[in-house]
Amino acid sequence: MSTEETVASKVRDSPILSCPDELLEKIFDCIDASDLHACQQTCGVFNDVIVSSLRLTYKQELFADGLREGTRCVLDLANRLEQLREHRRRWLTLGWQQRHLIRSYEGEPTLLHAHELVGGRFFQGYDRREMVETILPTPHDQSHQDIAKRLDFTTKTITADPSQGLVVILDFEGRVHLKQMTTYEPHPLAKEPILPEPINGELLVSWLYVAGDLVASFHWTIAPGLSIWNWKTGALVIRDRGSTFPYMPVRFTFLSSRRFLLSDMQGCGTLRIYVMTDEQCTATSPISVKNLAPVANLQLPPLRETWRTFFVSADAPPLPDGVVPGRPFASIPSEGIVAISAKYMTADHALMSDSFVAFVHMQYLLSISQPGAATDLCAIPWKEWGPQHTRFMKKPVSDNAYRWHTCGQRVILPSLTESEIEVLDFNVRPLHLQIAHRPLPSKSDNATNGTAAGRLASTSADNTFKIVRTPSTVPAHGLFKEDVVTSLPYVSSTRDFSGSDTHSYMIDEDWLVQLKYTENDMQTVQSVVAYTF
Numbered sequence: 001m002s003t004e005e006t007v008a009s010k011v012r013d014s015p016i017l018s019c020p021d022e023l024l025e026k027i028f029d030c031i032d033a034s035d036l037h038a039c040q041q042t043c044g045v046f047n048d049v050i051v052s053s054l055r056l057t058y059k060q061e062l063f064a065d066g067l068r069e070g071t072r073c074v075l076d077l078a079n080r081l082e083q084l085r086e087h088r089r090r091w092l093t094l095g096w097q098q099r100h101l102i103r104s105y106e107g108e109p110t111l112l113h114a115h116e117l118v119g120g121r122f123f124q125g126y127d128r129r130e131m132v133e134t135i136l137p138t139p140h141d142q143s144h145q146d147i148a149k150r151l152d153f154t155t156k157t158i159t160a161d162p163s164q165g166l167v168v169i170l171d172f173e174g175r176v177h178l179k180q181m182t183t184y185e186p187h188p189l190a191k192e193p194i195l196p197e198p199i200n201g202e203l204l205v206s207w208l209y210v211a212g213d214l215v216a217s218f219h220w221t222i223a224p225g226l227s228i229w230n231w232k233t234g235a236l237v238i239r240d241r242g243s244t245f246p247y248m249p250v251r252f253t254f255l256s257s258r259r260f261l262l263s264d265m266q267g268c269g270t271l272r273i274y275v276m277t278d279e280q281c282t283a284t285s286p287i288s289v290k291n292l293a294p295v296a297n298l299q300l301p302p303l304r305e306t307w308r309t310f311f312v313s314a315d316a317p318p319l320p321d322g323v324v325p326g327r328p329f330a331s332i333p334s335e336g337i338v339a340i341s342a343k344y345m346t347a348d349h350a351l352m353s354d355s356f357v358a359f360v361h362m363q364y365l366l367s368i369s370q371p372g373a374a375t376d377l378c379a380i381p382w383k384e385w386g387p388q389h390t391r392f393m394k395k396p397v398s399d400n401a402y403r404w405h406t407c408g409q410r411v412i413l414p415s416l417t418e419s420e421i422e423v424l425d426f427n428v429r430p431l432h433l434q435i436a437h438r439p440l441p442s443k444s445d446n447a448t449n450g451t452a453a454g455r456l457a458s459t460s461a462d463n464t465f466k467i468v469r470t471p472s473t474v475p476a477h478g479l480f481k482e483d484v485v486t487s488l489p490y491v492s493s494t495r496d497f498s499g500s501d502t503h504s505y506m507i508d509e510d511w512l513v514q515l516k517y518t519e520n521d522m523q524t525v526q527s528v529v530a531y532t533f
Contacts, residue, residue: 017045024049028056033063054078061085064431066335066409070323080328087510087533088432091410093463094423094495096512096531100137102144103528112525114155114169117405117506117513118318119162120327121181122528125155125169131184133167136511136530144530149184153177157217159208163322163330164189168208168215168231174199176208176217178231191234199225211319212257214281224249226262226289236286237276246290251313255365256333257281257321261314262289268382269300269312269342273368296368297379300342300358301386302481310345310352314338316362317406330509331408336362337426339406340390344479353479358392359411359426359488391426391488392474405506412507421505425491428467433491465493 016024028039028050036056040047050056058081062069065088073080090096102122114125122134129152135145153171160167166187167179175198178190186193199206201221209216215231218224223242226249230237249262255273258281262272272294280287300312317336324330338360344353368380386392395413405412409427471487474480506513512531518524 017043021049021052025053025056028053029059033059036060036063054081057081058084061431062329064427064429065329066332066427067329068323068332070325070327070329072325073328074326075328083328090533091423091425092465092491092493094421094465094493095463096533097139098137098142098532100142100144100530100532101527102134102136102513102530103525105526110525112515114158115515116158116160117508117511118160119320119324119330120508120510121160121162122513122530123158123160123167124528125158127154129154131155131158131169133182134528136508136513137532138510139532147182151184156203157206157208159210159318161210161318161320162324163320166210166231168210170199170203170206170208170217172203174201174203176215176227176229178215187231189232191232195229195231195236196234197227197236197239199227207252209252209254209319211254212321214254214257216252216254216260218249218252226252228260230281233282235282235284237281237283238289239286240289244288244290250311251315253314253316253338254319255316255338255362256319259366261316261338261365263312263314263340265309265312267299267309268303269309271298271300271312271314271340272296273298273365294378298368298385299379299382300340301382301392301484303344304476304478304481306346307344307353307479308347309342311343312341314340315406317408327509334363334366335409335427337406337409337411338362338365339411354394356392356394356474358386358390358486359424359490360390361409361426361488364389386484387471387486389488390486391472391490392484392486393472394474407507407509410507412505412512419496420494421497423493423507425493426488428469428489428491433467463493463495465491467491 028036031039036050036059040050054077058077061081061084065084075083111127112124113127116123120136122136124132124134126132129150131149131151133147137144153173155169156172157170158167160181162181165181167181167184169177169179171177176195178187178193178195179185180187195215199217199219204220206217206219213230213232214228214237216226216228218226224245225241226238227236228238229235247264247266249264251263252260254260258276260274262274264270264272273296274289274292274294276292303309316338317331319333320330340358340360342356345351409425411424413422413424467489469489471485474484476483504515504517510533514529516526518526
C-alpha cells in the first residue's frame with residue numbers, strides 16, 4: 001500500500017472525520033477564532049466545514065478585525081457579516097455614508113470645558129453647568145438625539161463607559177461624580193455617588209479614565225497627582241501626589257483594568273508598566289506607586305548629550321467593559337493601538353525639537369511581564385523593542401489641535417494640509433486587508449442634517465490608501481544618537497477634506513466627529529459635525 005493510500009485509509013477511519021458537518025461546526029465554534037486557521041490547514045474536510053459555515057466565517061472575520069461580538073443585536077447573521085465587511089471597507093477608503101450637522105452655534109460660539117466620544121455617544125460639558133449627551137446617528141437611524149441635563153457643578157473633565165451605563169465627571173472642585181448615563185442620576189452600582197478624597201488644589205490640567213471597576217484621575221496642580229478608585233466599592237486604591245511618586249510622571253493611561261502605564265522624562269523618556277492584583281483593587285486602604293514594582297521600563301530612542309526630554313506621554317483608546325447592547329460588534333480592548341508622543345529640548349533650554357509620535361500595539365505592552373523588584377532589572381532599551389514593535393515618525397502638528405485620537409487599532413491624525421485628513425490602521429492581518437479590497441456597495445452618500453435646517457450637500461470622495469510594510473527612518477539630525485528606524489506595518493488612508501488648524505477630530509467605531517473652534521481658542525466651539533461609516 002502506498003503512503004497516500006495509507007493516509008487516506010487513516011482519514012476514512014478517523015472518528016472525528018466521520019462526524020456530520022453540523023456537529024463539526026459546533027465543535028469548531030467552541031474553538032478560539034485565532035485557532036480556526038490552523039484547523040483549516042489540518043485537512044480538506046475541516047477546511048470545507050469552516051469555509052462553508054456562515055457562523056465560523058463571521059467569527060473569523062470578527063477576529064481579523066480585532067472585534068468582539070455584541071449582544072441583543074436584531075440583525076441576523078448574514079446581515080451582520082455584510083455590515084462587518086462594509087464597515088471595514090468604508091474605513092479603509094474613508095468612504096463615510098452620511099454627514100450630519102450635530103450642532104451649530106450660529107455666530108454664538110460656546111465654551112466647551114470637556115468632551116468625550118465613546119460607544120456612539122458624544123458627551124459635552126459646557127461652562128453653564130450643562131451636560132449634553134448626544135446619541136449619534138447611524139446608517140439605519142439618521143437622526144441624532146440630544147439629552148441635556150442641568151448639573152449643580154461645572155464639568156472639568158469627563159469620561160464614560162456606555163457598556164456599563166457609566167459617566168464619570170470631574171468638577172472644578174476636584175470631586176469625581178459617578179452618574180447613570182442618560183438620566184444623570186447617581187449610578188446604581190456605585191456605593192457612593194461621589195468618590196472619596198477629592199483632589200485638592202487648583203486643577204491646571206486633568207484626565208479621567210475608566211477600565212472595568214476602576215476609575216483613575218491623573219492631574220497637575222503644583223505637582224502631578226494620581227488617584228485610582230474602585231468605583232463600585234468607593235475605595236481608594238492608589239493615591240500619589242508630587243514627592244510621593246518614585247519619579248516625576250508626565251502622563252497615565254490604563255492598559256487594562258489591572259495594568260497601567262506611567263510615562264516620565266527620566267533619561268531619554270521611559271514608559272513604566274505596572275500590574276495590580278485583584279486584592280489590591282478591592283482593599284480598603286490605598287497604596288502608593290512605590291508599593292508596586294514595574295514589570296517593564298521601556299526606554300525611548302537614546303538622545304545626544306546636549307538634549308533632554310521635554311515631554312513624553314502615552315494615550316490609549318477607551319477600554320469599555322463590554323459591548324453596548326444592540327451593537328453587532330465592538331473593538332476588543334486588548335487589540336488597541338497606543339500613541340506615544342515626545343518632544344525634546346536642549347540642556348540650556350535654547351532649542352525645542354519637533355513633535356514625534358510612536359505607535360505600539362496594546363497586545364505587545366500587555367505581553368511584557370518581566371520579573372524584578374528593582375527598576376533597573378526590568379529596563380528594556382529602545383533597540384530591544386522599539387525598531388520591531390513601533391512606528392516612530394515626525395508629525396508637523398498644530399499646537400492648538402488635538403494631535404491624534406484613537407479607537408481600536410485606528411488613529412486619526414490632524415490635517416497635514418488644510419484639505420486632507422489621514423487615518424492610520426495598524427491592523428494588517430491578511431483577511432482584514434483581503435476583504436477590504438472588495439468594491440464598496442452602491443449606496444447614496446447624501447448628507448443629512450439632524451436639525452430643522454434640512455439637508456446638506458456632500459462631495460464625492462477622493463480617497464487613497466496604501467499599505468506600509470517597509471521600515472521608515474527618522475534621521476538623527478544631532479538630536480538622537482543614531483537614526484531611528486522602525487517597521488511596525490500599517491495602512492494609511494487619506495481623503496480630501498475641508499479642514500484647518502481650528503478643527504480637531506475624534507473617531508469611534510462607526511463615527512468620525514469634527515469640532516470646529518474659534519481661531520486661537522481651542523475651548524470655544526462653533527460647530528460639531530459627525531460622519532457615519
